[in-house]
Amino acid sequence: MKKMSLRTRVLTGAVAAAALGAGTFGAMSASASAPAAAPSTTVRADTANGNLQQSTHLTVDAATKAAQAALDAAEKENQRVAVSVVDRNGNTILTLRGDGSGPQAYESAEKKAYTAVSWNAPTSELAGRLAQAPNLKDIPGTLFLAGGAPVQVKGAPVAGIGVAGAPSGDLDEKFARAGVAALAK
Numbered sequence: 155m156k157k158m159s160l161r162t163r164v165l166t167g168a169v170a171a172a173a174l175g176a177g178t179f180g181a182m183s184a185s186a187s188a189p190a191a192a193p194s195t196t197v198r199a200d201t202a203n204g205n206l207q208q209s210t211h212l213t214v215d216a217a218t219k220a221a222q223a224a225l226d227a228a229e230k231e232n233q234r235v236a237v238s239v240v241d242r243n244g245n246t247i248l249t250l251r252g253d254g255s256g257p258q259a260y261e262s263a264e265k266k267a268y269t270a271v272s273w274n275a276p277t278s279e280l281a282g283r284l285a286q287a288p289n290l291k292d293i294p295g296t297l298f299l300a301g302g303a304p305v306q307v308k309g310a311p312v313a314g315i316g317v318a319g320a321p322s323g324d325l326d327e328k329f330a331r332a333g334v335a336a337l338a339k
Contacts, residue, residue, distance in 0.1 A: 233329070238260075264316060271313060
């Protein structure tokens with residue numbers, strides 16, 4: 155057999171790779187357009203299914219309404235604050251940073267909201283628990299200062315509102331409660 159030149163070997167390899175690629179692409183295109191096989195069993199998602207649990211969550215519109223009400227309450231008293239609303243799992247839905255609020259306010263508001271929903275209690279009450287259990291303050295993501303309030307449905311927490319930046323935690327919590335109250339309207 156005759157020895158092929160380098161040029162011939164490169165061209166032959168390129169043609170082979172192109173043919174292989176075209177065949178693979180064609181096969182993948184054909185399989186991608188084919189409908190998926192229907193599952194053999196269907197699981198019904200109803201409340202009678204013991205493997206499922208129904209939960210309540212705030213909508214973005216409701217979270218925005220609550221945060222804006224808290225921010226408005228603070229502005230009426232010339233306070234510069236940040237307001238954060240978290241869902242039941244402690245994930246931030248939104249945070250509003252008021253004009254002139256301090257750099258620490260944003261993160262503090264989120265942590266207060268997280269703490270309030272985690273324990274289903276205002277953070278002013280939780281701050282008092284530190285005397286009996288000082289290690290509570292070591293739990294990541296929490297802040298045991300007044301200014302957080304839980305949002306409850308039938309006694310269960312569904313969200314938390316945190317406010318930070320006013321000169322006292324009592325004011326922060328007053329504004330957070332204004333946010334919770336706005337959801338009842």
